[in-house]
Amino acid sequence: MTATMTPLEAISEKLGTTEPWVETGSVHWLSPADLKVRNLAKAMNELLARFITITAYQLPGEQGFRLEYHWDLDGQLLGFPFLLVGNSPEVAKIESIYDLCEAVDWIEREIHEGFGIHFSGRAYEPLLLRQGDTMGVNLRDAVATSKETK
Amino acid sequence: MSYKIPMGPYHPALEEPYKLDLICEGETVQDAKLHIGFNFRGIEHLAETRNYIQVIALMERVCGICSNIHTLTLCQAMEGLTGLTPPPRALYIRTIMAELERLHSHVLWAGIAAKLMGFKTMFMTCFELREKVMDVLQAISGNRVNYSMNRIGGVNRDIDDPNAILKMVEALELEMARTVIPIFTTSSTARSRCAGIGVLTTEKAVSCGVVGPVARASGLAQDMRRAAPYAAYREMEFDVPVQPDGDVRARLLVRALEIMESCKILRQALAKLPPGEIHTEGEKFSFMTGTATSRVEAPRGEVMYSVSWKEGSRNPARVHVRTPTFAVMPAIRWMVVGQRLADTPLIQASIDPCYSCTDR
Numbered sequence: 001m002t003a004t005m006t007p008l009e010a011i012s013e014k015l016g017t018t019e020p021w022v023e024t025g026s027v028h029w030l031s032p033a034d035l036k037v038r039n040l041a042k043a044m045n046e047l048l049a050r051f052i053t054i055t056a057y058q059l060p061g062e063q064g065f066r067l068e069y070h071w072d073l074d075g076q077l078l079g080f081p082f083l084l085v086g087n088s089p090e091v092a093k094i095e096s097i098y099d100l101c102e103a104v105d106w107i108e109r110e111i112h113e114g115f116g117i118h119f120s121g122r123a124y125e126p127l128l129l130r131q132g133d134t135m136g137v138n139l140r141d142a143v144a145t146s147k148e149t150k
Numbered sequence: 151m152s153y154k155i156p157m158g159p160y161h162p163a164l165e166e167p168y169k170l171d172l173i174c175e176g177e178t179v180q181d182a183k184l185h186i187g188f189n190f191r192g193i194e195h196l197a198e199t200r201n202y203i204q205v206i207a208l209m210e211r212v213c214g215i216c217s218n219i220h221t222l223t224l225c226q227a228m229e230g231l232t233g234l235t236p237p238p239r240a241l242y243i244r245t246i247m248a249e250l251e252r253l254h255s256h257v258l259w260a261g262i263a264a265k266l267m268g269f270k271t272m273f274m275t276c277f278e279l280r281e282k283v284m285d286v287l288q289a290i291s292g293n294r295v296n297y298s299m300n301r302i303g304g305v306n307r308d309i310d311d312p313n314a315i316l317k318m319v320e321a322l323e324l325e326m327a328r329t330v331i332p333i334f335t336t337s338s339t340a341r342s343r344c345a346g347i348g349v350l351t352t353e354k355a356v357s358c359g360v361v362g363p364v365a366r367a368s369g370l371a372q373d374m375r376r377a378a379p380y381a382a383y384r385e386m387e388f389d390v391p392v393q394p395d396g397d398v399r400a401r402l403l404v405r406a407l408e409i410m411e412s413c414k415i416l417r418q419a420l421a422k423l424p425p426g427e428i429h430t431e432g433e434k435f436s437f438m439t440g441t442a443t444s445r446v447e448a449p450r451g452e453v454m455y456s457v458s459w460k461e462g463s464r465n466p467a468r469v470h471v472r473t474p475t476f477a478v479m480p481a482i483r484w485m486v487v488g489q490r491l492a493d494t495p496l497i498q499a500s501i502d503p504c505y506s507c508t509d510r
Contacts, residue, residue: 024440025230025442025443026230026378026443026444026445027443048356050356050359050372051359052359052452052454052472052477053454053470053472053477055456055468055470056470057441057458057467057468068441068456070443070454072372072377074377075374075376075377075378076378077378077443077445079443101359102357102358102359102480103357103358103359103477103480105480106476106479106480107472107476114194125183126185126187127186127187128186128187128190128509129187130187139194139195
């Protein structure tokens, strides 16, 4: 990182990508195709960015899920989307960053319970559900009732 | 010999459901595990079944204390999806409501903390003051808890007589400067019960990603009103109180100083309240497909909403809420380790936890 670099350029350099940042609303998005979530977490730690949350979205049909990881860097809101293709437990998974970023603990557990997405490399204890309850009952479309209000 | 003490889901610290399993060696806490979800309400799922008007009323009920903040954050996100910009007067009224809510929340917390310290006179004083703040909120909104102030593109109610509100705020500020602040900052009871208790170091605060007064009491100068201003905060002059010690007393001091800063912001906002409309009058709008994110500094710290919409739909496709307590509560584990069992209720209370927000 050089003295003239902006924080966003420093992140791109740390991640080794030339992909452009896209600003929509108040979020600066970076979505290189080959981005690994653990490399991202390490880069954010080095830049002393503050982890905020992960937002999970279920995509239509069997397209799977989109996970948006958010960090704050000196008041700038950063977003990094990851696609999980397919809805089955075998493919709806991503590496956990809990060992790199303690702050993700509860949100990874909540998404695991709400969407049935597996964060590999970590142990779970129930967060919202009780022991033995079914995963993915809160927010997966398969069990949701009619979404449109009459 | 170590033994486990289950504290909760209903326990002497706070009358809300969460559980702390404390592993103790004699009187000293060696480790702790937190359990939440006893009253999980599934509000994020419910939001997908509500239209753009109903969802505001729903999200107002995420929290019983900072209800206004939730509608403010949601409306800011929905304005991002509709392209509506609230008029200046609405932005000032939003700022005034947000600061009154911060006063209400901090004074309520001060009362509960005083009770847990065994300082019941102070508890009654704080609750009397809180009533006065709620009187101001009622005078503006007509409501005492869920104010129904925010709407897409502005606010629902005007402040007709800012001078009358200003007089109430000045009386409040005087009372706080005369009683609450000196007692919390100088009394030996507050010092002996709080100093050096429940320390969260700066390193641990960074690692846990804590927000709001808890972060500021651990030496982190983070505040959304300053870092990413919204509503009319860009035009307000105020300080962000920071304390380095990370103990219960530091959290007490940060909130006490923030009460005075809120009064300062309120005086400025009421004095500079611009004329004009309070919402975008008669302007038609529609939602565009996409996701919008909004962040606000609630009394307990940063609230973030991510709202996703599909064009032509009346309902949001997804509403995700990251509440401050959800970020702060896991840090309790590190605050109670090495502390006396008898101090754990006060340590838990010192983060000003909101179980309603956590079990949203």
